[in-house]
Amino acid sequence: MSPERFARINQMLDNRQIDLTVCLDKVHKTNNIAAVIRSADCVGIHQIHAVWPDIDMRVSGNTASGSQQWVKTIKHYRFEEAEQAFNAQNMQILTTTFSDTAVDYRDIDYTKPTAIVMGNERDGTSPEAIAAASQHILIPMIGMVQSLNVSVAAALVMYEAQRQRQLANMYGTRKLDHAYCQTMLFEQGHPVYAKACRRKQIPYPSIDEQGQIVASTEWWQRMRAPDPQALTC
Structure with missing residues (x-):
């Protein structure tokens, strides 16, 4: 992103x-x-x-x-x-x-x-x-x-x-739930990875203060693994 x-x-x-x-x-x-x-x-x-x-x-x-x-x-x-x-x-x-x-x-x-x-x-x-x-x-x-x-x-x-x-100065202060914001940042900032997560049923990772993905080695391994749907085609 x-x-x-x-x-x-x-x-x-x-x-x-x-x-x-x-x-x-x-x-x-x-x-x-x-x-x-x-x-x-x-x-x-x-x-x-x-x-x-x-x-x-x-x-x-x-x-x-x-x-x-x-x-x-x-x-x-x-x-x-x-x-x-x-x-x-x-x-x-x-x-x-x-x-x-x-x-x-x-x-x-x-x-x-x-x-x-x-x-x-x-x-x-x-x-x-x-x-x-x-x-x-x-x-x-x-x-x-x-x-x-x-x-x-x-x-x-x-x-x-x-x-x-x-x-009334009601804009500019975040009121949304943190989990929702993380979801939006991932889905809209990293749409390709988000689509892969949904397809492979992998939980969404966290997004850091620079907008980058924060995930474990295991998460990246699952992301890079062959797509189960592609193997059945």
Whole structure:
């Protein structure tokens, strides 16, 4: 791994916000899902949630531009599962919907642990997400249309959260688990070795402060040994 890539990955890890997330409530279009993931990566969101009743969920790689490697998507079959995850982290749940109690999304304090729920392209947020909300939010519009594309709306809210958190100096201090950071540094800094580890079922090694692999002689011997899969072909 080059020093430049090592520094860039570490900078990303230092800025990840573990108590800020987005929940896609049955958003179906793969390009919209990918665009939200890309925006989440840009503002430093560590992982997003997706309520997806079906088994399969695809992300448009062209739109995501590799962001899915950096932002984990946690899938739920029902919104109640996502709600439990948010409550476990004491997050305020902000659901986008037009209601009598909805407020301008900019009037929210995003320095608190926050989950932002975005609805799908046709029906908006689900009744379960609306009921679970700590606060309903909306994006004011003065034109003829009633709503924005979900990925555009999500980006607006996420960047407001980033703005507030930057003013509060919430970026730049690493909050992620050390083991997770080691995994990211190895997988993204040494992808060939990481692929070989998964194929040969070898545990990941440690990464030192220069981004280099720290491993025993036995580990290197196993890495250099013939691939069992190749021998069976």
